[in-house]
Amino acid sequence: xxxxxxxxxxxxxxxxxxxxxxxxxxxxxxxxxxxxxxxxxxxxxxxxxxxxxxxxxxxxxxxxxxxxxxxxxxxxxxxxxxxxxxxxxxxxxxxxxxxxxxxxxxxxxxxxxxxxxxxxxxxxxxxxxxxxxxxxxxxxxxxxxxxxxxxxxxxxxxxxxxxxxxxxxxxxxxxxxxxxxxxxxxxxxxxxxxxxxxxxxxxxxxxxxxxxxxxxxxxxxxxxxxxxxxxxxxxxxxxxxxxxxxxxxxxxxxxxxxxxxxxxxxxxxxxxxxxxxxxxxxxxxxxxxxxxxxxxxxxxxxxxxxxxxxxxxxxxxxxxxxxxxxxxxxxxxxxxxxxx
Amino acid sequence: xxxxxxxxxxxxxxxxxxxxxxxxxxxxxxxxxxxxxxxxxxxxxxxxxxxxxxxxxxxxxxxxxxxxxxxxxxxxxxxxxxxxxxxxxxxxxxxxxxxxxxxxxxxxxxxxxxxxxxxxxxxxxxxxxxxxxxxxxxxxxxxxxxxxxxxxxxxxxxxxxxxxxxxxxxxxxxxxxxxxxxxxxxxxxxxxxxxxxxxxxxxxxxxxxxxxxxxxxxxxxxxxxxxxxxxxxxxxxxxxxxxxxxxxxxxxxxxxxxxxxxxxxxxxxxxxxxxxxxxxxxxxxxxxxx
Numbered sequence: 001x002x003x004x005x006x007x008x009x010x011x012x013x014x015x016x017x018x019x020x021x022x023x024x025x026x027x028x029x030x031x032x033x034x035x036x037x038x039x040x041x042x043x044x045x046x047x048x049x050x051x052x053x054x055x056x057x058x059x060x061x062x063x064x065x066x067x068x069x070x071x072x073x074x075x076x077x078x079x080x081x082x083x084x085x086x087x088x089x090x091x092x093x094x095x096x097x098x099x100x101x102x103x104x105x106x107x108x109x110x111x112x113x114x115x116x117x118x119x120x121x122x123x124x125x126x127x128x129x130x131x132x133x134x135x136x137x138x139x140x141x142x143x144x145x146x147x148x149x150x151x152x153x154x155x156x157x158x159x160x161x162x163x164x165x166x167x168x169x170x171x172x173x174x175x176x177x178x179x180x181x182x183x184x185x186x187x188x189x190x191x192x193x194x195x196x197x198x199x200x201x202x203x204x205x206x207x208x209x210x211x212x213x214x215x216x217x218x219x220x221x222x223x224x225x226x227x228x229x230x231x232x233x234x235x236x237x238x239x240x241x242x243x244x245x246x247x248x249x250x251x252x253x254x255x256x257x258x259x260x261x262x263x264x265x266x267x268x269x270x271x272x273x274x275x276x277x278x279x280x281x282x283x284x285x286x287x288x289x290x291x292x293x294x295x296x297x298x299x300x301x302x303x304x305x306x307x308x309x310x311x312x313x314x315x316x317x318x319x320x321x322x323x324x325x326x327x328x329x330x331x332x333x334x335x336x337x338x339x340x
Numbered sequence: 341x342x343x344x345x346x347x348x349x350x351x352x353x354x355x356x357x358x359x360x361x362x363x364x365x366x367x368x369x370x371x372x373x374x375x376x377x378x379x380x381x382x383x384x385x386x387x388x389x390x391x392x393x394x395x396x397x398x399x400x401x402x403x404x405x406x407x408x409x410x411x412x413x414x415x416x417x418x419x420x421x422x423x424x425x426x427x428x429x430x431x432x433x434x435x436x437x438x439x440x441x442x443x444x445x446x447x448x449x450x451x452x453x454x455x456x457x458x459x460x461x462x463x464x465x466x467x468x469x470x471x472x473x474x475x476x477x478x479x480x481x482x483x484x485x486x487x488x489x490x491x492x493x494x495x496x497x498x499x500x501x502x503x504x505x506x507x508x509x510x511x512x513x514x515x516x517x518x519x520x521x522x523x524x525x526x527x528x529x530x531x532x533x534x535x536x537x538x539x540x541x542x543x544x545x546x547x548x549x550x551x552x553x554x555x556x557x558x559x560x561x562x563x564x565x566x567x568x569x570x571x572x573x574x575x576x577x578x579x580x581x582x583x584x585x586x587x588x589x590x591x592x593x594x595x596x597x598x599x600x601x602x603x604x605x606x607x608x609x610x611x612x613x614x615x616x617x618x619x620x621x622x623x624x625x626x627x628x629x630x
Contacts, residue, residue, distance in 0.1 A: 012508075072511070075475075075485055100506045104487045107472035111443060111479035116590030119470040129594055133586075143594065149355050149467055154597045162590035203484050203515040206501065210509030222629065246629050265508065270469075279628050289599065300628055315604055318619060322611025330613060334620040335629070 001090035003037040003061075004030050005164070007082065008054075009101050010044045010071055012212050016053050019097035019171035026124060026174040027095060028058035033126050034140060036092065039063060041085065043078055043190075045071040051187065058179035063089075065190035069201065072208060073101045076200035079108045084195045086113060091164045093142050095124075098168035106168050116159030117166040118144035122173055122274075122293075129158045136160070142167065151270055151289035172218045172274040215265040220249035222279045225268055225295070228255035229284020229305065230324050236262055238328040239283060245335060251275065251295075253285045269294035283324045287312025304328070343399040343497055345389045346450055347418065348461035348477070349382035351411040355466050356380075378414045381462025383530035385523040388492055389460050390422045390531065395495050400424040404449055406434060406442060412546045415569050419541040420533035425566070427453070428546055431573040433581055438589035439468070443476035445584060448577040450481060457517040458500070463488060463524050471522070478520035486513055487522040546571045 004027045008020035024040060031038040037060040042050065045068045054062055065081050086094065086109065094109075096102035098120045110117035123145035129138045142165040144157040159165040217223060224239045236250070243250050251268045252261070268275055270290040280298035285291060287303070287310055295301075296315055303316035304327045313319045320327055353374035362373040386403070393399040403418040403426040405411050415426030429449050437445065450459060459481070464471035471487070478485035490505040493512060504511040505524045543560060546569040550557060561567055574581060582588060609615040623629045 075487075079479075100488050100504075103471045104475060104485070107439070107470075107475035108479045108485065110472070111440065111476035114440065114590065116438070116440070116592075117472060118591060119472060129592075131592070144591075147599070148469060149353075152355060152599055154599060155593055156595040156597075157591050158594045159590050160592060203486065203513060203519075205511055206514050207512040208509070210506060210511075213508060279623075313606065316606050317604065318609065319606050320609045320611060320616070320619065326611050327616060330611070330616040331620060334613075334617045335624070337617070338621045338624050339630075 002034075002092045003039050003089070004034070005039050005041055005063075005086070005089070005091040005094040007094065007096045007102070007105070008040050008042045009073070009097055009099060010042070010047060012210050014044070014047055014071075015049075016042070016047075017097065017099075018176060018216075018218075019099060019102075019169070021057060022171065022174040022176045023095045023097065023169055024054070024057040024059060025177045025179075026169075027093075028179055030093065030124065030126065030142070031058075031060075034092070037061065039089075039091065041082065043067075043070045043081060051185075055183050055185050056178045056181050058183055060185040062185065062187045063190055064187055065192050067192045067196075069196075070192070072205060072210075073105075074201075074203055074205065075104055075108060076203065077196050078105055079112070080197065080200050081190060081192065081195045083109050083112045085190065086164060094164045094166045096166070096168045098170040102168045106166055110166055113162075113164070115162040115164055115166060116157075117168070118146060118157040118159075119168050120270075121146045121167045121169045122154075124167060124169070129160055131160060141165070147270065147293055151293050170274060213265070215249075215263070217249040217251050217266060217268070218273055218275060220275065221277050222246060222248035222281070223251045223268070223275055223277045223295075223298075224248050224281045224283065225251035225253060225285060226256050226262065226283045226324070227253040227285030227291075228259060229286075230256060230261060231284070233261055235325060238324070238332075242328055242332050242335075245332060248279075248281075253288075253291050255286075282312050282316070283328065285312055286310045287315070343396045344453070344456040345392060345399060345401045345458045345460060346453060346456050347382070347386050347389050347401055347403045347423065348446060348459060348474070349386065349403055349405050349414055349418065350379045350462075350465045351376050351405065351407050351414045352379045352465050352467045353377075376410065376413070378417050379462055379465045381464060381523055381525050383462070384525060384527040385460045385462050385521075386418055386421060386423065387528050387530040388489070388521075388523055389458075391528075392458070392492060392495050392500075393422070396497055402427060402453060404429070404446070404453070406430070406445055406449075409546065409548045412549055412569050416541060416544055417533070419544055420537045421531055422534065422537065425570070426544070427570045427572060429572045429577065430548075433574050433579075433584050436586040436589065437584055438591045439470055439472035439476055440590055441584050441588035443473050443480055444588060445577065445579060446473065447477050447480035448579055449572060450477070452572070452577065457497070459483070459518070459520040461520075461522055463522040474520060474522035481518075481520065483518045483520055484515055485520045485522070486515065488524045489521050490524050490527050541567065543567050544569055
């Protein structure tokens with residue numbers, strides 16, 4: 001007991017999702033700080049190479065439930081197994097990706113176990129807490145740090161009394177890093193029949209069209225992001241042209257995605273991806289707090305905007321006042337001219 | 341047999357458009373200055389409820405909200421759009437409740453409104469942004485949940501088929517009732533107020549609001565009971581006060597920091613050729629671009 005559990009999600013291809021590998025990386029560090037073990041929880045259907053996918057991240061135990069009814073994810077079978085597993089194993093911390101799976105499952109588990117859950121954490125640390133009301137002191141609690149109020153405040157949340165301490169974390173917030181290719185743990189197979197009831201299958205998936213992740217802008221070193229100011233799908237082609245030239249990936253603000261200018265996978269911000277490139281070129285993006293939350297850790301920021309008062313200009317290193325349609329072709333031209 | 345839909349909604353400060361008036365001199369947000377609105381995704385939920393109502397004979401929509409007295413405003417907004425009744429659960433003892441304590445109170449109110457078929461709410465509120473209350477309420481009611489719903493494909497008194505919006509695609513999911521559904525912001529926008537319904541419900545009030553009114557509405561209410569917005573407190577719900585407020589909340593806020601506008605030293609350029617030429621030169625020379 002008292003270990004760190006990471007609930008792992010399965011991709012369409014049957015492998016462990018990136019967000020889960022990122023959480024395993026962080027989980028390993030937390031486990032080291034707390035002198036406890038890192039354990040992965042995997043519910044799926046005949047997942048191949050589970051050991052080689054997970055052990056290198058420093059996983060000590062894999063709890064594996066293998067059943068064809070467990071993929072794709074539905075709430076009730078996963079929550080029945082997980083809540084019972086947690087009751088048996090008593091981890092001190094359980095982490096989930098803040099995805100449509102994690103944000104569906106984690107609150108249901110927290111309600112059943114009557115424990116605390118913090119959603120969409122952007123940072124996790126270990127620290128102490130003094131409760132002024134009861135004069136109690138707590139050691140080695142999980143600090144669950146997250147934006148709230150539409151991104152206008154950052155809150156640090158703790159769960160002093162209840163266990164496990166649970167949190168969901170967005171993809172791209174933690175960095176994925178293998179600990180050692182030779183790390184060896186063990187696998188514990190879960191007896192699925194013990195915890196699943198027929199009523200758990202009352203909700204049925206009739207159809208499912210989910211694409212594999214084709215675009216991954218998280219690890220791009222240079223990102224050119226388009227906002228509502230780009231104006232049209234046609235105009236986005238300019239961004240792609242510049243991106244090809246300088247080796248960048250194309251991203252977008254939520255406004256551009258919501259207007260149908262570009263696909264959701266490229267969305268950067270609070271409800272999209274968090275990125276930390278060495279250069280972020282914002283094209284026609286006003287820079288609402290929710291967008292900035294996803295890119296303000298970029299090393300250098302260029303903002304191209306017709307509005308000199310756009311909020312994003314205040315965090316930019318270079319501000320170009322002008323229209324995207326005018327500036328991007330010139331950037332292409334002068335890049336070609338100046339680079340040898 | 342009446343088909344009962346309960347829409348869970350929240351009145352929230354409008355955190356999406358923090359304009360200059362809501363910004364204090366030190367760059368932090370003045371929360372009290374933000375207008376109070378009907379949580380956007382709860383409006384999407386209300387719209388789906390209204391569409392379901394047209395598909396089922398005798399269906400009724402009840403809007404349930406937990407909040408201070410002024411939350412009755414969103415009950416009226418729902419009545420103006422086609423909801424049939426509203427319930428406000430309000431009590432000082434709810435203050436400081438996290439999502440677990442909130443879902444406890446809400447589930448007690450829903451149990452009091454049983455039998456019900458569908459509970460529907462927005463995926464998340466724009467102040468807490470947690471998306472936890474829906475699933476936690478479903479767990480307490482021991483009913484299935486379907487989250488991230490974008491649309492209703494078909495519905496009858498026994499069964500509903502919905503479309504879910506996932507990160508990289510969609511799912512079509514079917515379930516019998518009762519079920520709790522959370523609705524994603526990509527669902528159809530809520531219809532506007534209906535002028536006939538505004539006329540009908542504009543005097544709808546909770547008992548607390550009536551006490552503050554200058555006019556005496558007793559005559560009006562005796563003829564039109566539908567103007568009465570029910571108010572329930574901790575006693576009406578038979579709630580265990582240990583499970584409410586701060587004592588019922590396992591999550592505690594250790595610290596809040598305001599996000600302050602950081603002003604950076606930046607270099608300004610116009611869009612003329614000369615400026616862009618020197619910008620690109622500088623970026624290449626400093627190895628920012630290869």
